[in-house]
Amino acid sequence: MAEIEEGDIILKLDDVTKVYSGIVAVKHANLALRRGAVNVLVGENGAGKSTLMRMIAGVEKPSLGRILLEGKEVEFNSPADAQKHGIGMVFQELNLFGNLSVAENIFATREIVRGVRGIDHKAQVERANHYLDKLDAGISAETMVEDLPIGQQQLVEIAKAISLDTRILILDEPTSALSAAEVDILFKVIGELKAQGVAIVYISHRLEELMRIGDYITVLRDGQITGQAMVKDIDTKWIVRSMIGSDAKDFAKSVDHKLGGEAFRAEDISLPRKTGGLAVDHVSISVRAGEVLGIYGLMGAGRSEFFECVMGQHPHSTGRIFVGAKEIIERDTPARIKRGLALIPEDRQREGLVQVLSIAANLTLASLQKLTRFGFHISGQREQAAIREAINDLSIKAPNPEFDVTSMSGGNQQKVVIGKALMTNPKVLLMDEPSRGIDVGAKADVFRTMRRLAGEGLAILFSTSDLEEVMALSDRIAVMSNGKITKVIDRAEATEEMIVKAASEGHKSTREFA
Known part of the structure; x- marks a missing residue:
């Protein structure tokens, strides 16, 4: 030089x-x-x-x-x-x-x-x-x-x-x-x-x-x-x-495994915009147990809003949600979590963490009921074991779990949000831009975790605006634009050109069942 x-x-x-x-x-x-x-x-x-x-x-x-x-x-x-x-x-x-x-x-x-x-x-x-x-x-x-x-x-x-x-x-x-x-x-x-x-x-x-x-x-x-x-x-x-210290690639290799039956289905989900029109426009998606479905779209495509509708965050949304063969009729988020849905939000600071609490408290926040004895007393031994397991599984850099969660780097905070969701033992995991603000090593950890969980039968839907990421991780790819699904493609058949073209076709009245 x-x-x-x-x-x-x-x-x-x-x-x-x-x-x-x-x-x-x-x-x-x-x-x-x-x-x-x-x-x-x-x-x-x-x-x-x-x-x-x-x-x-x-x-x-x-x-x-x-x-x-x-x-x-x-x-x-x-x-x-x-x-x-x-x-x-x-x-x-x-x-x-x-x-x-x-x-x-x-x-x-x-x-x-x-x-x-x-x-x-x-x-x-x-x-x-x-x-x-x-x-x-x-x-x-x-x-x-x-x-x-x-x-x-x-x-x-x-x-x-x-x-x-x-x-x-x-x-x-x-x-x-x-x-x-x-x-x-x-x-x-x-x-x-x-x-x-x-x-x-x-x-x-x-x-x-x-x-x-x-x-x-x-x-x-x-x-x-x-x-x-x-x-x-x-x-x-x-x-x-x-x-x-190595030439490691930031994407985990896919793990081949047999897919199970339908684990999740959304039918005709729609969400009106405040300014008129639909932020989510009659979206229908089906995902099998063990399948990773990547939802690709640019900012404003409606990916985050769709996930929020699934989690019951928009009471005025319409459509039907199924986990397994059972329709979820509850409209509130806590009930949907109990039914097996979990969301890792895009904005970890405002929606994923309680910043005044410790790393440990954030990890267990959504699963305290599972850690109680006799329905009211939290088992400290059980809680500590769950915290240690989450930290090890996700390679969270946490020298002391009692430190404030804000003392951690952005990527490790994101891992805490993921750990919190996984501790609810979900059947369907929604991940909104899971790699946002995450470095090469942390991405590999998160993506390996996604493939491992899919191998264990979890149905995963993740949204991203990263072409390489959606191509590397997905079993199928659903493309969203202007609130609509414009194309659904098997990973083996997908090309970057095909995905980019589909992402610009939101003005068409295409409705495709994933």
């Missing part, structure tokens, strides 16, 4: 270490961020990426070591302090106020005011719309954030960061909930920021994406930097070797 001139460097971490409750999250890290370049940071969940960036963004302070900005040592006491130095960060877990408008979120704590007359809401809306238009977000700045799907909320976070006029912009998993078209727009904006001399820090688990957008790459493993290079000099195999 060619030598990089010191003048290119805007910020350095010099021998930085961060320790939490005796656990070393980052160990003796030396990192240089360069102007007008995309500085890629990659590593498994728990490798220390987010911790490293939170120190640069003023959220955390280093336990040891120095931060040098423009060659001078600095100390950030808060995110606001870092922002004053031109550092902005888009966090992996969204940090928005649902009960405020998009414009109010973008300008929170730095409102545009008109002297004694207070906040100039009109000016904020105009300015916010300008940033949203740069992203082709298709969002009005006057919309309430809670009314936006998670993908558009992510665009709001990115617009907020761009509005800060930053010199260093940190993007932590910025495309995890974006469609392919939205990713292209984001990359165009990143290109414009590079041309203006902004240093971009880009964290992602999508290796092909990193190769496409990155200029320099730094790899972390277990809190230590294990590789640094120019992206043009390396390939994805080099990244994986540096991350996990």
Whole structure:
């Protein structure tokens, strides 16, 4: 690799270490961020990426070591302090106020005011719309954030960061909930920021994406930097070797097993939109015991809404649900869980975890009744055994299960959500974007678990917008677009071109029984 001139460097971490409750999250890290370049940071969940960036963004302070900005040592006491130095960060877990408008979120704590007359809401809306238009977000700045799907909320976070006029912009998993078209727009904006001399820090688990957008790459493993290079000099195999010490692929090999009888059937499921039309449009799907059915579609296709209807989260939805041969007539979520349905939601923070509780408490939250003795007293021995089994089965990195669940990396939090669902002993498991925010090693763990559970007779429906993922894991693939199923394909017959074409056919009145 060619030598990089010191003048290119805007910020350095010099021998930085961060320790939490005796656990070393980052160990003796030396990192240089360069102007007008995309500085890629990659590593498994728990490798220390987010911790490293939170120190640069003023959220955390280093336990040891120095931060040098423009060659001078600095100390950030808060995110606001870092922002004053031109550092902005888009966090992996969204940090928005649902009960405020998009414009109010973008300008929170730095409102545009008109002297004694207070906040100039009109000016904020105009300015916010300008940033949203740069992203082709298709969002009005006057919309309430809670009314936006998670993908558009992510665009709001990115617009907020761009509005800060930053010199260093940190993007932590910025495309995890974006469609392919939205990713292209984001990359165009990143290109414009590079041309203006902004240093971009880009964290992602999508290796092909990193190769496409990155200029320099730094790899972390277990809190230590294990590789640094120019992206043009390396390939994805080099990244994986540096991350996990081998050329392991991030998809589990399928396990051949005989499929059982019908385990789940949905008939004519429909869900009206608030704005008119149908978010879920007469969807019918059948899944056999031991089968993995992948539901492919882009953001807005209706995948998440369909899962929510199945779990009884939309009382005004219509249609019929069967588990085995029995129709489920109960409309509430707890009753449907008892009948053998379980959902792993896309948004783990808001819908999958109780953040004030421990890792152990989150794991057992949905299955406490199964852990009781005589119907009212929780068996501590039984509970601890169940927690240990879940941690081992899913390779959850949890040195102490009594630690707060928020102390874990994003991927390990996702594993806790999966573990919680599995502890209810479901017959049908719904997984909404199960690999969102999960690294190469964690993906392999989760996908191996999916194939193992299918081999044990569990019926699995999982949704994804990742073509390679749906091709690798599914026994059959159902494609959704604009609330409808447009095609159902056996894995052996499916091609990427076929799936992409079907994903764009939602305007047709096709109804196909899966």
